[in-house]
Structures are given as structure tokens and as C-alpha cells.
Amino acid sequence: MSTGTAGPATLVTPEVLIVGGGPAGLTAARVLAGAHRRRVLVVERERQAGGIPRHCDHTGFGLRDLRRVLSGPSYAGRLVAAAEEAGAEIWDGATVTSWSAEHGAEVTTPRGLFTVRAGATVLATGARERSRPARMIPGDRPEGIYTTGLLQNLVHLHHGRVGEQAVILGAELVSWSAALTLRQAGCDVVAMVTAHERPESYSALTALGRRALRFPVISGHRVVRIIGRDRLEAVELENAATGRRRLQGCDTLVVTGDWVPDVELARSGGLDLDRVSRSPVVDSDLRTSVPGGFAAGNLIHPVDTADVAALDGRHVARPVLRWLDDPGAWPSPEGARVVARPPLRWISPGRVAAGAPPRSRHLSWVDRRIGVPVVTVTQDGRVLGRRRLMWPAAPGRVFRIPSDLFAAASPAGGDVVVEVDGRP
Amino acid sequence: MTPSVPTGRLPDRVDVTVIGAGVVGAAVARELSALDLEVAVVESRHDVGDATSKANTAILHTGFDATPGTLESALVSRGYGLLRAYAQVVGIPVEQTGAVLVAWTPEELAELPALERTAVANGYTESAMVGPDALYRDVPALGPGALGGLTVPGESLICSWTTALAFATEAVERGAHLRLGCRVEGMSRQVEHTVLHTTYGDLASRWVVNVAGLASDLVDGWFGYRRFTVTPRRGELLVYDKQARSLVDRIVLPVPTSRGKGVLVAPTVYGNVMLGPTADDRDDRDDTSTSETGLSFLLEKGATVLPALLDEEVTAAYAGLRAATEHKDYVIDVDASQRYAVVGGIRSTGLTASMAIAGHVTAALLDAGLDAARRRDLPGPPRMPNLGESFPRPYQRADLIATDGSYGRVVCFCERVTAGEIRDAFASTIPPTSLGGLRRRTRALNGRCQGFYCGAEVRRLFAAFQGGAGPSPATTEAR
Numbered sequence: 070m071s072t073g074t075a076g077p078a079t080l081v082t083p084e085v086l087i088v089g090g091g092p093a094g095l096t097a098a099r100v101l102a103g104a105h106r107r108r109v110l111v112v113e114r115e116r117q118a119g120g121i122p123r124h125c126d127h128t129g130f131g132l133r134d135l136r137r138v139l140s141g142p143s144y145a146g147r148l149v150a151a152a153e154e155a156g157a158e159i160w161d162g163a164t165v166t167s168w169s170a171e172h173g174a175e176v177t178t179p180r181g182l183f184t185v186r187a188g189a190t191v192l193a194t195g196a197r198e199r200s201r202p203a204r205m206i207p208g209d210r211p212e213g214i215y216t217t218g219l220l221q222n223l224v225h226l227h228h229g230r231v232g233e234q235a236v237i238l239g240a241e242l243v244s245w246s247a248a249l250t251l252r253q254a255g256c257d258v259v260a261m262v263t264a265h266e267r268p269e270s271y272s273a274l275t276a277l278g279r280r281a282l283r284f285p286v287i288s289g290h291r292v293v294r295i296i297g298r299d300r301l302e303a304v305e306l307e308n309a310a311t312g313r314r315r316l317q318g319c320d321t322l323v324v325t326g327d328w329v330p331d332v333e334l335a336r337s338g339g340l341d342l343d344r345v346s347r348s349p350v351v352d353s354d355l356r357t358s359v360p361g362g363f364a365a366g367n368l369i370h371p372v373d374t375a376d377v378a379a380l381d382g383r384h385v386a387r388p389v390l391r392w393l394d395d396p397g398a399w400p401s402p403e404g405a406r407v408v409a410r411p412p413l414r415w416i417s418p419g420r421v422a423a424g425a426p427p428r429s430r431h432l433s434w435v436d437r438r439i440g441v442p443v444v445t446v447t448q449d450g451r452v453l454g455r456r457r458l459m460w461p462a463a464p465g466r467v468f469r470i471p472s473d474l475f476a477a478a479s480p481a482g483g484d485v486v487v488e489v490d491g492r493p
Numbered sequence: 494m495t496p497s498v499p500t501g502r503l504p505d506r507v508d509v510t511v512i513g514a515g516v517v518g519a520a521v522a523r524e525l526s527a528l529d530l531e532v533a534v535v536e537s538r539h540d541v542g543d544a545t546s547k548a549n550t551a552i553l554h555t556g557f558d559a560t561p562g563t564l565e566s567a568l569v570s571r572g573y574g575l576l577r578a579y580a581q582v583v584g585i586p587v588e589q590t591g592a593v594l595v596a597w598t599p600e601e602l603a604e605l606p607a608l609e610r611t612a613v614a615n616g617y618t619e620s621a622m623v624g625p626d627a628l629y630r631d632v633p634a635l636g637p638g639a640l641g642g643l644t645v646p647g648e649s650l651i652c653s654w655t656t657a658l659a660f661a662t663e664a665v666e667r668g669a670h671l672r673l674g675c676r677v678e679g680m681s682r683q684v685e686h687t688v689l690h691t692t693y694g695d696l697a698s699r700w701v702v703n704v705a706g707l708a709s710d711l712v713d714g715w716f717g718y719r720r721f722t723v724t725p726r727r728g729e730l731l732v733y734d735k736q737a738r739s740l741v742d743r744i745v746l747p748v749p750t751s752r753g754k755g756v757l758v759a760p761t762v763y764g765n766v767m768l769g770p771t772a773d774d775r776d777d778r779d780d781t782s783t784s785e786t787g788l789s790f791l792l793e794k795g796a797t798v799l800p801a802l803l804d805e806e807v808t809a810a811y812a813g814l815r816a817a818t819e820h821k822d823y824v825i826d827v828d829a830s831q832r833y834a835v836v837g838g839i840r841s842t843g844l845t846a847s848m849a850i851a852g853h854v855t856a857a858l859l860d861a862g863l864d865a866a867r868r869r870d871l872p873g874p875p876r877m878p879n880l881g882e883s884f885p886r887p888y889q890r891a892d893l894i895a896t897d898g899s900y901g902r903v904v905c906f907c908e909r910v911t912a913g914e915i916r917d918a919f920a921s922t923i924p925p926t927s928l929g930g931l932r933r934r935t936r937a938l939n940g941r942c943q944g945f946y947c948g949a950e951v952r953r954l955f956a957a958f959q960g961g962a963g964p965s966p967a968t969t970e971a972r
Contacts, residue, residue: 077891114906115946164903166888177888177909179898200943202810205731207783210811215948222949229949293785329806336736 078175078182083110083158084393086174086187088165088334091120092375093366094193095148095159096134096382097389103155105390110185111157112176114164118152119145120195122375124221127249133376133428134383142225144375168192168334170359188396189389191363192335192349193382196371198243199327201295206324208295211302214322217247224254232321236304237261238292240268241326241465242374248282251323258284259319264291264309265464267438295322326465328371335364341402346371346415346434350406352422353472354388355381358402363389370417370432373467377428384427404480405448410488412437412462416470421478421485431470431487435462439491446474448485453477462489503670503696507531508865509858510689510698512677512712514538516546516653516847517839518704519660524851525702525858526667528865533698534661534669535691537676537708540930541923542657545706546844547933548728548781548813550770551761553577553587554845555647558749561614563822564853569842570616572849576656577649579848583663583874585655586762586881592648592744595628595639597797601748602640608748609643619646634740634801648744650762653844654933655877660847662875662922667868671923677705680715687832700832700863702854706816707778709837716833721824723837725778726753726817728770729787729810731795734941737766737805745798754841756794758802763908763936764882765808768795774817781812808941815841825854829861875922878914880936887911904954905947907940912954919958931955 085101087094090113102109117123122130125141132138135147153159163178165185173186198216213232215223223229235256237244240263248258261268266289287306293314294305303316330348340349341358348371349357349364357364365385366378392399405421416433418426439462445455454474462468470487478485507530511522514536522534538544553576556569580587596602605622612620623642629635665671672693679690686697703712710723738760747755753772761767771787788810795802816839818824823846824837834854843850859865879886887893887900888909894901899913918925918934925931928951932938937951944951 114903162902164888164906164909166909177894177901177903179894179901181894181901182889182891197942197945199806200941200945202943203807203941205788205807205810207785207788207810209782216943216945218942218945219948222946223952227949227953229952295782298779333736 078184081110081183081185082187083185084108084188085110085389086185086190087111087193088168088174088190089113089120089193089195089366090118090149090159090161091193091195091366092122092148092379093382094191095152096379097191097193097365097385098152098157098159099148099155100383100386101389102152102157105386106156107390107393109157110187111152111159112163112165112174112185113159113161116162118149118159118161120375121218124225125246126221126225126253127246130375134379148379165334167337169338170362188393189361189363191365191385191389192368193364193366194331194334194368196328196330196367198325199329201324203329204324204327206292206295209297211295211297211300213297213301213320214295214324217243217250217323217325220247220323221250224250230254231256232301233257234259234319235321235323236317236319237323237325239263239325239327239465240265240286240288244325247323247325248284251321252282256321258282260284260317261286262290262292262306263288265289265438292322328367330368330371332368335368338362340364343415343417343419346417348415348417350419351417352400352420353418353424353426354422355385355418355427356388356400360399361392361396370467373432381427400480405478405482405485407431407475407485407487409433410486412439413487413489416487421475421480423480425472429472431472431475433468433470433487435468435489436464438463438493439489440493442468442489442491444470444474445488445490446478446485448478449483453485457491503533503672503693504531506686506697507533507670508698509533509700509702509863510535510696511702511704513704513706513709514541514661514671514673515544515704515706516542516657516660517836517843517850519657519664520847520851521702521704521836521854522664522669523660523667524855526664526669527868527871529868530865532664532669533696534664534671535675535677535689535696536671536673539674539926540933541661541673542654542933543929545814545816546653546657548730548811549653549841549844550730550757550759550767551651551653551844552744552759553649553651554842555617555645556615556842556845557612557617557620557645558608558754559615559842560821561611564825565823565840565842565846566615568823568846568849568853572846573647575848576651576845580651580656583659584877584879585659586652586879586884587649588760588762588881588883589647589649590743590760591644591646592746593623593628593631594643594645594746594748595635595798596641596748597638599640604748605641605643612645617647620644632741632743632745634799635745636797636800650744650760651844652762652880655880656844656847658923658934659875659877662877665922666872666875673926677712682831700834700858702834702836702858704836706839707814709816709835710818713835713837716828716831718835720835721818721820721837723778723816723818725775725780725814727773727775727780727787727812727814729783729791729812730767730769731788731791731807732761732809733766733768733802734806734808735764737802738764740799740801741766756791758795758799762881762883763939766802768802770813775814778814781814783810783812787812806941808943809939823850825850825857827854827857827861834858878917878934887914904950905937905940907942908936910935910937915951915954916958928952928955
């Protein structure tokens with residue numbers, strides 16, 4: 070990789086810069102560096118690449134991309150090894166502190182400062198769970214409140230201890246992952262609390278989870294107050310329907326899910342962001358609004374499973390190559406948008422373009438459960454497609470919509486409107 | 494009980510004891526330790542500036558809106574210049590963003606000329622009235638309906654955490670005995686000394702200075718006074734994501750009322766945007782919880798002043814307690830017969846006025862018979878780590894990273910705090926004893942993810958630098 074200097078920073082010029090060494094970034098790196106022999110640099114701010122699966126110490130990873138079932142840490146390890154074997158350079162412990170397609174990335178590492186200018190950049194910075202303050206839950210600020218990310222980091226990577234009696238806020242897939250971690254840490258779950266009328270995750274899993282883990286799932290409730298000056302003592306729960314409140318004793322609270330994409334760089338780089346999800350708006354080739362800028366993984370759909378993020382990484386390789394070979398062909402960001410109507414919260418890809426997105430699915434999020442959803446796609450008053458789907462739409466997890474419903478959409482037309490209807 | 498830092502016994506007998514190591518107590522200790530005196534500082538909390546001072550709005554006030562002729566007006570005005578100069582010497586981040594006071598109703602608009610006259614009476618002549626066009630030009634994101642405003646170009650942002658720590662650090666480096674986690678539970682008078690009964694034993698002190706903030710009326714009572722009553726006034730604040738910083742480049746103030754300065758929107762030196770504080774009188778002197786009513790009140794205010802702010806993520810929500818009294822002015826007085834001084838009724842302006850208060854009370858003590866000459870052997874002022882966004886931070890400095898790679902290892906990604914800075918905090922004169930203390934010295938954990946990514950690693954470093962034998966980090970609260 071050629072180097073030079075740009076002020077106090079050393080200039081590095083790979084063909085492709087990938088920001089974020091999680092499943093999406095590492096998979097894109099493997100494909101671009103391996104089969105296509107491109108010079109790829111992955112910049113990862115954690116001390117080890119691998120992303121969130123590094124600290125998800127349970128099975129269920131790799132099904133869709135590697136066609137096998139692995140634990141989180143071994144899945145992460147395989148992705149790193151595969152990218153390295155393919156010839157990608159991975160910088161661990163390197164933090165991108167600013168990025169724009171025009172000026173490249175500024176990177177801080179223990180070896181010094183670097184400026185990375187690349188022909189193409191793939192942002193794969195992922196998503197995080199919304200913190201307790203960001204959820205504006207009032208009350209005291211004691212020790213004992215975690216996100217799942219912090220909890221799993223503490224328990225699996227640092228073998229730290231948490232409390233003895235936990236309340237889990239949220240009933241998404243990740244919430245059950247938190248329950249498993251708590252059990253391993255010797256902490257009882259006294260309740261799982263969700264504001265939704267029924268748990269967000271698949272009913273089968275919920276039933277299974279309830280049997281295996283033996284704790285009550287309290288639906289239709291909000292946490293309205295945190296109590297405990299030094300150590301957490303209780304949370305106050307409110308029944309959303311009746312307004313009735315009660316205290317639930319606990320010394321640990323895990324606030325789970327409620328994902329926000331990590332868009333600091335995307336935003337400073339001037340990318341168009343979805344008004345609701347705040348994710349970069351991409352088209353089916355995962356191209357952002359800025360020429361040479363791509364986005365993949367849970368940054369653009371907060372959040373789907375790790376293997377789905379990895380398949381974004383595989384998908385983005387071809388458009389990246391096309392751009393490197395013909396930098397000039399970039400669609401105008403002015404084209405038709407895909408607009409989600411409530412109870413759909415957001416949908417990705419959000420821009421209409423020829424071709425199908427990863428796995429030929431549009432990914433979306435709903436705010437209320439629909440057991441047998443009927444999806445209707447229209448453009449300029451014309452129905453492009455309507456279909457009853459065989460899977461429910463439920464809050465707390467991605468609702469996948471087959472992309473062939475969008476096949477007739479024209480980038481030159483008006484906004485494409487997506488609606489979902491049906492019985493709860 | 495967490496061991497206090499710096500460690501070591503207090504001497505049995507000192508010349509002066511300062512009760513309270515908030516920003517004002519620390520400033521007083523720094524001033525007194527410049528004299529040829531044995532000085533002790535006792536603080537019930539486990540860190541410097543850990544009560545009222547840490548939850549300040551962190552504004553360096555010009556004093557334009559003080560009541561003219563009061564001690565507060567004089568000390569804020571003098572303190573502004575003193576602290577500004579000191580900040581430059583020791584490296585406390587200050588940003589002169591200026592402020593604009595916005596009138597939203599005809600009644601408020603009618604008050605602006607009087608406010609401008611007040612500013613002049615307080616010795617501040619830079620203010621100017623502006624119309625709505627100028628307001629919206631300067632703050633395009635301002636909510637609709639602003640009728641006019643008054644500019645206060647001198648109002649500045651400051652880091653209140655570094656200020657308190659700098660004063661205390663300099664006091665300790667000058668030889669003052671700082672004892673944290675040391676609560677004064679009572680006193681007895683002797684002929685030559687006051688004996689303070691503390692959780693760490695008795696301390697005989699020839700002079701006592703009461704800068705006990707929320708407890709200052711209780712300590713005052715031990716000396717036989719009933720001059721004022723502290724009513725903790727809770728102020729809740731919301732800190733918004735750094736991505737909101739482009740919405741507002743200056744402090745946006747409401748027209749003040751008798752209840753205080755009101756809810757403001759301001760950038761912070763850390764690059765965030767702050768909304769608050771509320772003003773809510775409480776009974777409990779330790780209750781720094783946030784409330785549903787407080788937070789929704791702030792959101793309502795924010796929606797008027799800067800509606801786009803509400804679309805941004807909240808990074809932190811916290812509350813502080815101000816030591817409000819029934820008086821409109823500071824209560825600073827020396828009782829020569831008891832060799833006792835009180836510094837009470839210090840409101841949110843105390844941060845700005847801190848150095849002037851320290852000078853004022855020290856002069857009063859010398860007048861009252863405190864016998865001490867100025868030392869000639871003082872060490873130089875400390876250099877504090879920079880927490881401000883408008884000055885280079887270690888992660889941006891190739892020179893620093895070249896000499897020590899740990900300044901290139903970013904641990905807290907959101908706030909870009911490096912391993913080197915965390916290590917340095919533990920090697921400093923007053924190292925942290927809690928995660929909260931580490932937050933205030935480095936900004937680690939203060940960012941938007943609130944520990945989702947770095948919480949475990951920061952805890953590991955905390956334990957490692959405490960040498961394994963130290964206490965576990967007891968609190969993570971933000972401020």
C-alpha cells in the first residue's frame with residue numbers, strides 16, 4: 070500500500086476503505102480482496118475485529134452466510150481469518166475520527182495519525198442500543214444499569230460480575246441474548262418488561278424462552294422511574310393501558326434493543342439519512358447519496374442478524390468493483406425514494422434503482438404487530454405489487470419484504486409508497 | 494469506605510480548615526495555601542467538585558444580569574476576568590461563544606431595555622438590542638416567534654469539572670491537606686482552636702472557613718448563627734448528541750425571572766448541546782434524581798427555543814442541586830472572635846465568581862486577624878489535561894502519539910478518550926476514586942453510547958490502574 074504524508078498524518082491509499090470490521094465490513098473485505106484482488110483496508114476501532122458477535126457467547130451465528138451454526142466469538146474469528154487470508158489489511162485499534170468522500174478518512178492509531186484516501190469507501194459502522202438517558206427514563210442514576218452490549222462485554226470479554234436480580238427492558242431477540250448472558254453471570258432475571266402488548270420476538274422463541282429461563286414477561290408496561298442512590302434497588306413500572314404503577318425490585322437493569330445506527334461518520338460525510346431511522350439512504354447496490362460512498366450492514370437496517378449484515382458485505386462487492394472500474398457512473402440521489410407508511414417505521418433500501426438488494430429483500434421495521442400482513446407497493450397512484458406474507462410483522466425485529474414487489478418501480482418516477490395492512 | 498486521595502493522615506492541628514471542596518471551597522483553599530499557613534480541606538464526598546459544582550450549567554458569566562450593587566455583582570464581574578486568565582494558564586477549556594437573550598412575548602420584549610441598563614450598571618457595556626432578523630441570522634434554528642433579543646458577547650462556556658480540579662490540584666501541590674470522603678459531623682470550641690469532629694477523627698484548627706454548599710447553613714448553625722437556610726433547588730438538564738452542535742453556536746437565554754436564569758440552550762465545551770436547568774425546590778439535600786415532570790418541562794421549552802434539537806438523540810440526563818437560600822446575595826462574613834468565616838448562598842454564579850470569592854474571603858480573614866505572610870516558594874500552576882473540543886486533544890496530536898502510542902489508542906470512541914489520558918488521570922495529583930471521577934477528568938463514558946462499546950474496557954482500566962487493591966468503581970453517574 071503506497072504511503073506519503075499529508076500534514077502530520079501519513080497518507081495511505083488503498084483501493085477500498087472499509088470502516089468497521091464487523092460481519093458486513095469483513096465479508097466485503099474478503100470478497101473484494103480475495104476473488105477480485107483489490108487492495109482493501111479495514112479500519113476497526115476495537116482492539117479486535119469481529120464486531121458485535123465477539124461478545125455474543127451463544128450459538129446461532131453463520132447460518133445464512135457460512136451455512137453452518139457457530140457461536141458468536143468463533144463466527145467473528147472466522148470472518149477475520151477469512152478476510153486476512155483473502156489479503157485484506159485489517160487495522161485493529163484504529164479509530165476513524167472524520168470521513169468524507171472528498172477528503173478521505175482521518176485515522177488515529179497507536180502508530181500515529183493516518184489519512185486514508187480510497188477509490189471507494191464502505192461504511193459498515195453498525196448500530197448500538199439506545200442508552201437509558203437516550204430513552205429519557207427518569208429517576209436516580211445508580212450503578213447496575215447496562216445495555217446488552219455493555220453487559221456482554223463485561224461478562225464475556227472481561228468476566229466481570231453483575232448483580233443478582235435483573236429486570237430486562239425490551240423483548241426483542243437481543244433481549245433473550247441478554248437473558249442468556251445474565252444466567253451465565255449467575256444473575257436471576259426477575260422480569261422482562263416490554264411496552265408492546267406482546268413480546269416482540271417470535272412467539273415460538275418467547276414460549277421456549279419462558280420455559281427455559283422461567284421468568285415472567287410483563288407486556289404493555291413501561292419503566293417510568295429508576296430507584297436507588299448508589300446501587301439500583303427497584304424500577305417503577307407503569308401499565309400502559311390503565312396507568313397503574315408498581316415497583317419491581319432489582320439490582321440490575323438491562324435496557325435492550327431500541328437500536329440506533331452509528332451514523333456519526335455518515336452524517337459528517339454529508340450522506341442523505343433516513344428521516345426516521347437516521348441510517349444512510351442507499352439503493353439496491355448499497356450506494357449512498359455521495360459518489361464512491363457505500364454503506365452496509367446494520368448501519369443501514371438497525372438491526373438484523375449478523376449473517377444478514379454479512380450478506381450485505383458480499384452484495385456490495387460488485388457495485389464497488391463497478392465503481393472502481395468506471396468512476397463516473399453514479400446515480401443521481403434525486404431519484405425516487407421508497408417511503409414507508411405507518412405502522413412501518415422505515416424501509417431499506419430507501420432509494421429506487423435497477424436490480425435487487427441483498428437477498429432480494431427490502432428490510433423494514435414496524436411499530437405494531439400484524440399477524441398476517443398484506444404489503445402494498447404503489448408509485449404515482451399505480452399499484453406495483455400487493456402480497457400477503459406468510460410471516461408476521463412484529464415490533465422489535467426486522468420485517469422482510471420480497472423485493473420483487475418493487476421490480477416495476479421506476480427511478481424516474483415519483484416516490485414509491487409501501488403500506489402494510491392486516492389483522493394483528 | 495473509599496479511601497480518600499491524596500492519602501495520608503491529616504495533621505492533628507492546622508491553621509485553617511476549609512470545609513467543602515466544591516469549586517468555591519477549592520478556590521479558597523488554593524488562595525489560602527499561597528500564604529504561610531497549614532491548610533486542610535475536608536470534603537464529605539469522594540471527589541472534588543462532586544456535588545453542586547459538577548452539575549453546573551458551566552457558563553462563565555459576565556454578570557450582566559446580576560443585581561447591581563450586590564456583592565455577587567462585584568465578585569462575578571471580578572471573577573470573570575480572574576478565571577478567564579487562570580483558565581488560559583492551567584488549561585481549563587473556555588470558549589467565548591457569546592449569548593443572546595431572547596424575548597418570546599411582548600412583556601419579555603418590554604423588559605429588554607431594563608436588562609440592558611442593568612448590564613451597564615453591572616459594568617458590562619457590550620450588550621446590544623437586536624431585532625428578530627438578527628436573531629434568526631445568528632441562530633437560524635431558533636424556533637418561530639422570537640420578537641427580539643439582547644446580545645451578551647462576553648458570555649462564555651467553561652469546563653466546571655476542570656476548574657474545581659485545577660484549584661484543588663494547585664492547593665495540594667502548594668501543600669494543602671486534602672481529605673476526601675471526610676464528613677464533618679460536629680465541632681467543639683476551645684480557646685485556641687476549633688475541634689472539628691470528622692469521620693476520620695478530630696481535627697484542631699485555628700480558623701475554620703465554611704464553604705459547605707448544601708450543608709453550609711448546618712455548619713453555620715454550629716457556630717451559633719441562623720443567617721440563612723439552604724433549600725436545595727434541583728436543576729435537571731439534558732445533554733444532546735454532538736451532532737446537534739451545528740444547530741446552535743452560542744448560548745440562548747430566556748428573559749430571567751425571580752426564580753433564576755431560566756431554561757437555556759447552550760453548546761458545551763465538549764461539543765454537545767445542553768438544555769436546562771429546571772428549578773424545583775426540594776427537601777432532600779442528596780436527591781439528584783431526574784423526574785418525569787422535569788424532563789417533559791425541558792422538552793416543552795426546547796420545542797419552543799430550538800425545535801430541531803428534539804430530533805436529536807439525548808446523550809445524558811442529570812440533575813444537580815443548587816444551594817439556594819432566602820437571600821438574594823452571597824453571604825460572606827468573618828467572625829473574628831470565633832475565627833470563623835462563612836461563604837454561603839453561592840448560586841450558580843459561584844463558578845464564575847470562585848476566584849474573586851476566594852480573594853475576598855482571604856482578605857477578610859487577614860483583616861480579622863489571620864496572621865500569615867505570602868509564601869515565596871510557591872510551585873508553578875498545574876497544567877490540566879484539555880477536555881475541550883476547541884483545543885487539540887491527544888487523539889489529534891501526531892507529536893504526542895509519536896512519543897507515546899497510548900495517546901493513539903482510543904478507548905472511549907464517542908468522546909475519543911485515549912488510554913494515555915486514562916493512565917494520566919490515575920497518575921495525577923488528585924486521582925479519581927470512582928468511574929464518575931474518571932468521567933470528569935477524561936470524558937471517558939460520557940458519550941452517546943454511554944458505555945455500550947467501551948464501558949467494560951474502561952472498567953478494566955479503572956481496576957488495573959487502581960492496582961487491584963482499590964475500591965471497585967462505585968458510581969457511574971455522569972456528573
